[in-house]
Amino acid sequence: MFKYIISYDGGQLRDSGDFEWGLFNSYGEAEEEAYNAKEEYMNDWDIEGSEYDPDDFCIEIVEV
Numbered sequence: 001m002f003k004y005i006i007s008y009d010g011g012q013l014r015d016s017g018d019f020e021w022g023l024f025n026s027y028g029e030a031e032e033e034a035y036n037a038k039e040e041y042m043n044d045w046d047i048e049g050s051e052y053d054p055d056d057f058c059i060e061i062v063e064v
Contacts, residue, residue, distance in 0.1 A: 002027050004034035006041070007058040013041060017064060027061055034059045 002024045003017035014037060016022030016030070024030040038057050045052055 001064050002030035003062050003064055004030045005060045006034060006037055009056050030061050
């Protein structure tokens with residue numbers, strides 16, 4: 001099983017393992033969901049007018 005952790009500028013935004021739905025059967029599945037979550041954060045921040053650098057997101061896939 002795999003989970004993802006998304007951080008931005010040194011602060012953790014989401015650990016999918018903290019959620020009931022947050023474990024995935026494959027690395028690829030966890031990675032795909034992590035990138036979807038990153039896009040969700042960026043879309044929400046765009047709506048709020050926040051400034052950010054997309055390259056400052058850190059996505060880590062962890063086997064559990």
